[in-house]
Structure formats: C-alpha cells, structure tokens
Amino acid sequence: MQGVLESRVASAGSGLTERQSAVLEQALRLLVDGGEKALTTAGVARAANCSKESLYKWFGDRDGLLSAMIGYQASKVRTLDVSAGALDAAALRRHLVAFATDLLDVLSGDVSLALNRLAIGQASREGSKLGHMLQERGRRQIGRRAGALLEAGRKARLLAFDDAEEAYGALYGLVVSDWHLRMLLGEEPSEMKRSFSRRAERAVDAFLTLYGKKE
Amino acid sequence: MQGVLESRVASAGSGLTERQSAVLEQALRLLVDGGEKALTTAGVARAANCSKESLYKWFGDRDGLLSAMIGYQASKVRTLDVSAGALDAAALRRHLVAFATDLLDVLSGDVSLALNRLAIGQASREGSKLGHMLQERGRRQIGRRAGALLEAGRKARLLAFDDAEEAYGALYGLVVSDWHLRMLLGEEPSEMKRSFSRRAERAVDAFLTLYGKKE
DNA sequence: CTCCATCAGTACCGTACGGTACGGTTCGCA
C-alpha cells in the first residue's frame, strides 16, 4: 500500500504508478508499430509483462486504456513558454520559425500520428471522446504558445491583427497546409522532414507579409 | 449473362453493375452512419439485400470492398473545370472564392469524412493502399482544378508566383487551416458550416495579398 | 512466522467477424 503511494508520488504527477506508465509506454509502442488492430489487451499484457486482469483493474476498460494513453502522452509533451523578453522584428521571426518547426516536428512524430489515427478512427462512433481529449490536450496546448507569441508581437507593435484566432489559423494553415492529412493517410514522412525548416521559414515569411506591421 | 453486360454498360462506366453500385451505396451509408466498425460484410449484405457470397464474388475481399467504395465515390464527384474565359481581378477572386467554398463543402461532407477516417484508420497497417487511393483520386482531382485556376490567373497577369505547388499549398492552408482535422476528430461541423462562405472570402483575400499582382 | 494484498500467467467464456458452403428461387435462353 505504502509502496504504491511512493510510486505514485514518484511518477509524473498524472496519478499513475511507474508500472502503469511503463505499461502505457509499451501500449504506445504497440500502437505505433501496428496500428489500432495491434493494440489488443492480450498484446499489451504480453508486451508489458503484466496480466490482463491488472490492465482492467488499472484502466477499467479498453477505452480507459486508450484515454490513459492519450493523457499519458500529453503529459509528456511540455510546450516551453515564450521568453517574455523584449521583441524586435528579427527575434519575432526567429520565434515564429521555431514555433513552426516545432509544430511540424510534433505533428510528424510517430506517436502523434498514431494517436491521431486512433482518435480519428474512433470518432465516427458515438462520443468522439478521444478526439476531444486530443483536441483539448494537444491543440489547446500548442495554441496557447502560439497565442502568447502573437500577443507579444502585437504588444511590441510588430504584428497587426484584430482576431487572434484568425491570425493563428492563418499561421497554422500556412505552416501545415495538407501535410498533416497526407502523413495521417500514410505518406512516407522521411522525404518531407528534410524540408521542414525551409518550409517553416517560407510559411512565417508569408504570415509576416499578411500580419506584419510595416514601419 | 447478357443482362449483366447491359447493366455494366448502363452503369457509370466504372466497370460496375447497377446492382453493385447500389450495394456500394448502401455500404457507404453504413460507413457514414456507424463508422468502420459498422461496416461488416453481413451488415452490408443485409442492408443491400444481397448475399455475402455475392459480395465476395464481386469484390473478392473486404479490402476489395473498401477499395471499390472509394473508387465508386470518387467516380461520382466530378470537378467542373474552370471556364477559360478572359479573367479580370474580380472574376479571379470570384473563382477563387467558389473554389474555396467547394473545397470546404467537399471536405466537410459526410461521405468524405467517413472515407478519410476509414483510410486513416487503415494507414498504419502495411500498405496504406486506401490512403494512396484517396490521395490520388481526391486531392489530385481538386488540385488540378486549383492548378488550372492559378495558372489562368498567372497568364492573365493577376497572380505572381514561381512555384505553383507552393501557391496551391498556401491557398489550401489558408482555406482549410485545421478545420479538416477537427472535423475528422469528430467536432460537430454544423456550427462551422454557416461561416464557410465568410471563411472562404477571408482566405482568398489573404491569398491575394500574398500572390496577387499589384498594378 | 503468518497474514494479506497485489500481481503475473493462464485458462476460460461469450460474442462477433471474415470467409465458405449449401438449398431454394428467379430469369434469361434454347
């Protein structure tokens, strides 16, 4: 009992035992390697050297396991906040390019693609609970970083926009375009990844053309 | 035998009998209503009043059925080509707005979302054959319309761009942003659809700011 | 040392699905 408590404290604060986190790690690995079809309770139990009974005790249900996987992965990705230092045009551009590159890197990541595929596949049936989780934990998170960055740019009179949401949408669209969908559909991302930085710069330049304040 | 031949001729030229097209129609309906989980061979047979044996005879396999569904749906969507008349700035903008609105309408359609979800769910396992089909039959198609439109704009000295693919990517991103993904994840599109036309106009204005030739 | 909780491993159950086989029916054709 006490042992469990210690482990729970030692974990990432997600209310998960180290053991449970390790199980989720293996489950994510299975999902990445073989898709949802490979994510069976027996498979997870075998891969993680635990019993199915424990799986059901910890996560209650297969859906509970999926939710826990999303929550666990989201808890691992920490988006560093923008340094609130004084901004000039060059620094803003650098920050925007860094944001764009990070965005492309995150979206093209193995685990991100696998979880998005999982949630999308689950979205048709009633609930789309996983979709909401991904949306809330993922987009909200990265949207906040972008929002803060854009707001800082406006405060420094380097950006001009009325609707921050619209500006963020334009930035996102210019950066990502249809690449995310193409990767979700299985297009090999190895070719793409090389041109990420160039793509990020081009997109940021276009964004600055649209929303940058000319002095 | 002859009857089959007649029916085949009478169909949309996809090499499909009317009966088979009707079956695919029911299959699409099942997929839209209940997702991939609801798309069972027995379910399709029941919904289409045909026997499972016929399903396997016509489509060979469950994957064959899925491929046939994508091909059938793609054959139904015909993208009207741009009228090659003389373009002025207003006409170009109108055409671009029409394209953007159509794009949003297509992407938010029931069947499109369901098929994309299906292909994405299938993408992790070996092949991603469905993903390639969707990519080829869907995006190529709509990309050609956009490409022709952009090229016409350049010929009329209304647009300026070096890389047509890049310009198309910018247009697509500005129009769609992350809405497609959000709809795929299950976000209710009823709210969104109302603002499609406004969104299309805003996106086209931004695109023209980026690539429009100032006179 | 004893008790008790937890957990791994496995066996088990019900169900549902993909795929096949078979009897009965319709319909074009000779």
Place this chain on the structure above:
DNA sequence: TGCGAACCGTACCGTACGGTACTGATGGAG
C-alpha cells in the same frame, strides 16, 4: 418446357478479441 447461371438467404466454421475467474508466487506489515 427444360437447362443453367446468377443470386438470395442462411447456416456454418475457424479465429480472435474483450472481459472474467482462478492459481500460484512475491513481498511487505504486524
């Protein structure tokens, strides 16, 4: 009228999965 192909409806088979129950081992608490 009789033949044969296509087809519907259904029954059937093997398998695989989600979920449960049981057994034995481990390890900490009193």
